[in-house]
Amino acid sequence: MADLFDSDPSERDLKAAEAPRPLADRLRPRxxxxxxxxxxxxxxxxxxxxxxxxxxxxxxxxxxxxxxxxxxxxxxxxxxxxxxxxxxxxxxxxxxxxxxxxxxxxxxxxxxxxxxxxxxxxxxxxxxxxxxxxxxxxxxxxxxxxxxxxxxxxxxxxxxxxxxxxxxLTRLSLIDLEHLAERAERELDRRLPLTGEAREALLEMADGDGRALLNLIEQVMAWKLSGKLDTDALAKRLMRRAAKYDKSGDEHYNLISALHKSVRGSDPDAALYWFARMLEGGEDPRFLARRITRMAVEDIGLADPQAQTACLDAWQTYERLGSPEGELALAQAVVYLALAPKSNAVYKAYKAARQLAQKTGSTMPPAHILNAPTKLMEQQGYGAGYQYDHDAQDGFSGQNYFPDGVKRPVLYSPPERGFERELKKRVEYFAKLRTRRDGGAG
Missing domain, CATH: 3.40.50.300 (P-loop containing nucleotide triphosphate hydrolases)
Structure with missing residues (x-):
């Protein structure tokens, strides 16, 4: 074979000038x-x-x-x-x-x-x-x-x-991609040799990327075919483009947000869809196991105490089975969470407790609930007046457990949903006993 550099420079320039421009360049808007x-x-x-x-x-x-x-x-x-x-x-x-x-x-x-x-x-x-x-x-x-x-x-x-x-700027819709495909066909002066379903599949392969679609069209048009390709034949000839998914970038956070909000919104179909989108994009199933467990304690909490257990069981099942079999256990947990009664009462109570703890600083517990293992501590009043709840009527003393000078707040307010209906009854029951005890003391 003759070396390329043996040819005449003017001849090389002519050949380069005759080389067809890429379709994406030819269709660049004017x-x-x-x-x-x-x-x-x-x-x-x-x-x-x-x-x-x-x-x-x-x-x-x-x-x-x-x-x-x-x-x-x-x-x-x-x-x-x-x-x-x-x-x-x-x-x-x-x-x-x-x-x-x-x-x-x-x-x-x-x-x-x-x-x-x-x-x-x-x-x-x-x-x-x-x-x-x-x-x-x-x-x-x-x-x-x-x-x-x-x-x-x-x-x-x-x-x-x-x-x-x-x-x-947004990814191109299927309608936009169809318009682009029609523009390419006019430029090439022939129709794509695809059935209707195969044409739709080609548009989907582009995944909203106009340049990618034109490159795919260029490949298809270069094939010497006697008839139209159906979807299966097209799939065999073309490698489907991987979905755009950056596991450390915006798409990662966008999709996990979509999954979380779908679970919170009690939509199992949407939750499964975003769960599958992340897996298809190559997300680590262990990351998803951690996040759905977080969803259980943040958005379901004590409205269904079994939700957290379901997530931990699914996580352990995944660790035993691995991919892809173990992913089904995670999918099962996602559906369970989506259909579980929702409550963020504990989540809100925890945040409020953190804020109160920051505000009150290093305030000591009241002396009556402090242990007195030494004589000096006993002399300081540690443990004085403590009432052992098991000895009290109803097993409830109603004593104050907040620091002296800190007004008793209400941090946990369970809603009338799921198991928290029962917890609400218990909260109200103890509140009445506490009020009765305080009233008697007054």
Missing amino acids: SLADVIGQQAVLGADGPLGAMLGAGALSSLILWGPPGVGKTTIARLLAKATDLHFIQISAIFSGVPELRKVFEAAKMRRGNGQGTLLFVDEIHRFNKAQQDGFLPHMEDGTILLVGATTENPSFELNAALLSRSQVIV
């Missing part, structure tokens, strides 16, 4: 009106649409998942506002590159041309590097448009956020 799926922000009533309508574009942070048009929108905003477009990536750029960009922008500004600086993966810059943008944003040298897949509240410093408007 105007903001062509952008699919982000009308909530680009429409006349959306934040970007309103800015452009008023002719007052400010620095922006575009926050959204991959493949929803962040780079394209930034490029088209520059075009719509007649700004020079510069694109850099925080992954490959450092302080020297930024200095060059700022110097060029200053020169451009001196010649009457503004600069829109698009920074991809802006969250990759550290806090000091982020601060470096501030003076150039404030004096108008650049209009910054940053793109990030991470929550800006956590990844960008407050000074940068205060000078920018955060625009949330």
Whole structure:
């Protein structure tokens, strides 16, 4: 085989020029009106649409998942506002590159041309590097448009956020992806060789990512087929894209929040769905075992004392069986929690007790409930007047157990739900005995 570098340079350039451009590049929108799926922000009533309508574009942070048009929108905003477009990536750029960009922008500004600086993966810059943008944003040298897949509240410093408007871009819906598929078919001048169900499966494989869909379409269109593929045949030819799930990032916390709130909302179907979503994304089942046990004590508590036991049993079953068999035990616990009576009475009582403990500091217990193992402590009044509850009528002395000078609070107020109906009766019973005892003493 002849070495590539043996060929004539002009011949190599010609071959490169003839190479087909990727479909995603060929279908890149030429105007903001062509952008699919982000009308909530680009429409006349959306934040970007309103800015452009008023002719007052400010620095922006575009926050959204991959493949929803962040780079394209930034490029088209520059075009719509007649700004020079510069694109850099925080992954490959450092302080020297930024200095060059700022110097060029200053020169451009001196010649009457503004600069829109698009920074991809802006969250990759550290806090000091982020601060470096501030003076150039404030004096108008650049209009910054940053793109990030991470929550800006956590990844960008407050000074940068205060000078920018955060625009949330959403994953593309199946309808949006269908419009994109139709646009691709017009560009390629032929229909996808798929049955209706296989076409839907292809859209689902893209998982809301427009760029991914176009890459999948490009693969399908390259196959030499005599007929249409059904869903099974398509699945054999294409590896299904893994669901977007960052076990240490926003998606991790978003999904566990969805699971927790579904359990709290007594929706077993939604709870199972989010539980399965996390497992499919590669979440550690042990993390889920810990969290559902937490749900049992936070949101169910004593309304169903068996809920915590059910979670611990499921956790132990998982440890014995492992995956995937043990995951069924965790799923069973999730359903049990979702259908259990709900109460956060103990959770609220615990938080109130912590606040009272912080407020009262190191206040001593009342002397009558302190032990007196030495003569000196006995002389100090330790244990004096203590009443042994088992010797009292009804097995209840009604003595005060809070520190002297601390007004008795009501921390635990059980609701009329589940087993706490019985506990409420007991609380009220002892409260009446205590009132009777206090009244008699008075």
